[in-house]
């Protein structure tokens with residue numbers, strides 16, 4: 001009886017609060033990831049999801065309540081920047097904040113999406129400084145992926161539906177840009193899809209025709225719902241190594257956890273939490 005009581009963790013007056021702000025946030029996996037990590041290390045911390053439309057009001061609340069750290073998701077990743085006390089160099093370069101640290105009442109913005117993308121790729125590809133990487137898309141997450149690849153010294157090629165956006169991003173990071181029609185002529189060893197193609201309602205679409213896939217060694221899709229997009233299914237059939245969107249999600253959260261707590265994240269526990277949520281039958 002006593003043992004059961006000991007096993008149940010309860011917040012108390014000393015509990016530190018963290019959370020995610022976005023709109024909507026109802027399906028976010030971040031509370032699961034961070035709470036599992038807090039419990040694994042026995043930290044007196046809790047992480048909640050806040051559906052926020054009044055961003056400025058929410059941020060004054062966060063300061064007033066002493067909330068220690070935040071994840072930031074759509075649609076606030078860019079708009080939050082004007083309300084923060086400080087933004088680090090990398091988030092400025094990417095043009096988006098996905099992580100806030102409340103340091104003695106000062107809200108400091110950074111970005112860990114690029115770390116998530118780079119770690120997910122390095123797990124399969126090793127060093128990236130000798131690799132040529134084709135990035136599909138030029139939206140918010142593409143900016144983080146391209147920044148991470150540039151940071152690691154990879155050669156980056158960008159293809160996007162709206163060519164002007166590919167050009168703008170490529171010029172900022174010293175990359176080359178292409179239209180999707182040019183893909184048959186583009187040489188690269190790795191492809192990263194950062195577009196929403198592959199998610200509902202585009203479940204049966206992929207931006208790379210299957211006959212082009214054998215020329216790439218590794219295909220990563222940052223979409224994680226569904227876990228196996230059409231691009232990844234085609235890539236498996238073509239004999240490419242594949243990386244699904246959960247790896248980036250995991251490692252961006254690992255970097256957030258370590259920034260907030262100053263402790264090494266329990267990566268295996270976090271990975272199990274994601275697996276249980278996304279692949280409950282395995």
Ligand code: NAP
Nearest residue numbers: 137138139140141142161162194195196222223245248249
């Ligand atoms: P975003 O800023 O809205 O950018 C969307 C991108 O997708 C743009 O490049 C857009 O091209 C392209 N696109 C959309 N519909 C298209 C279509 N029908 N055909 C061709 N291209 C199309 O979105 P985001 O924030 O970058 O997010 C993109 C995806 O990444 C989402 O599925 C999101 O869930 C996922 N994501 C995953 C992680 C992770 O940790 N795994 C992290 C962040 C985001 P145009 O420029 O031509 O409009």
